[in-house]
Amino acid sequence: MLSQRGRYALKALTHLARAPEGETRQVIGIAEAENIPRKFLEAIMTDLRNAELVVGTRGKNGGYVLARRAETIMFGDIIRAIDGPLAMVPCVSKLFYKRCDDCVDEDACAIRQIMASVRDEVSAILDKTSLAQAALLAAS
Amino acid sequence: MLSQRGRYALKALTHLARAPEGETRQVIGIAEAENIPRKFLEAIMTDLRNAELVVGTRGKNGGYVLARRAETIMFGDIIRAIDGPLAMVPCVSKLFYKRCDDCVDEDACAIRQIMASVRDEVSAILDKTSLAQAALLAAS
DNA sequence: CTTTAATCCTATCTATTTAGTAGGAATAAG
DNA sequence: CTTATTCCTACTAAATAGATAGGATTAAAG
Secondary structure: OOOHHHHHHHHHHHHHHHOOOOOOEOHHHHHHHHOOOHHHHHHHHHHHHHOOOEEEEOOOOOEEEEOOOHHHOEHHHHHHHHHOOOOOOHHHOOOOOOOOOOOOOHHHOHHHHHHHHHHHHHHHHHOOOEHHHHHHHOOO | OOOHHHHHHHHHHHHHHHOOOOOOEOHHHHHHHHOOOHHHHHHHHHHHHHOOOEEEEOOOOOEEEEOOOHHHOEHHHHHHHHHOOOOOOHHHOOOOOOOOOOOOOHHHOHHHHHHHHHHHHHHHHHOOOEHHHHHHHOOO
């Protein structure tokens, strides 16, 4: 399961993706619209900024904008930034690869082979679905 | 990601699935073969017994056997028993459904629609892959 | 009936992660 | 100078993860 943070991040970013390109949105507005605790969302936006998915500007009339065009920000990017690997086991993750410490023979591991195919299917969806597509899907 | 428990459970059960049908295997043997801490594996086997995936018999020459034929025990069953839902968000889980408490309109939620397709793909693999298939895949 | 080998049960421990909250500093517009 | 925003630091409480310890229970075999 995604963490609450991850789910909130997706919601906040789809919210941003629905704003006219380049227009800033404030945390408080997003928080209210999406039912996210304000201070918590602030923390999440910081993570998203560090992940370079979002750009924040301070001061009056400040707020957040997507760091790139919504077409180029994929669900996979967001989830990885907040919750880590898409893969169910570390040894099949492409971007967070780590050998299982109890592993005897990685190539002979049945679980690994099955989990690799899961990872591929998940990635086929999440790395090909952009915020732009999500923004069109339905108006929340 | 799966928890360590979940991964160990899969390993232990594939190990059992490779034993001749009906033959018991002891925790200590599995633990050594699969590099799992013995006491921890004991606790996991208890979970699997409670989930009725495995039957334990006590006393000398005791041990564990699969509760059903390996063809009928799916990866999805095991993961759900140990780690919970396959779905990435509670509101698309079929067996653990729960509405997101911050949700405004479930049907209009873009994230939900995308995550539903992920869930379907994951389930298409994990609920169709049995221990029997895994046991054949490779000898660990 | 005693030994031995196994599961089973209860309890405990430590570290990490999760889901926040609090309070204020920095910045920028008007 | 006021106001509205992000940004930064720190803190907390609860749950989860990943075990470990010690012994009770059961059953086979001698």
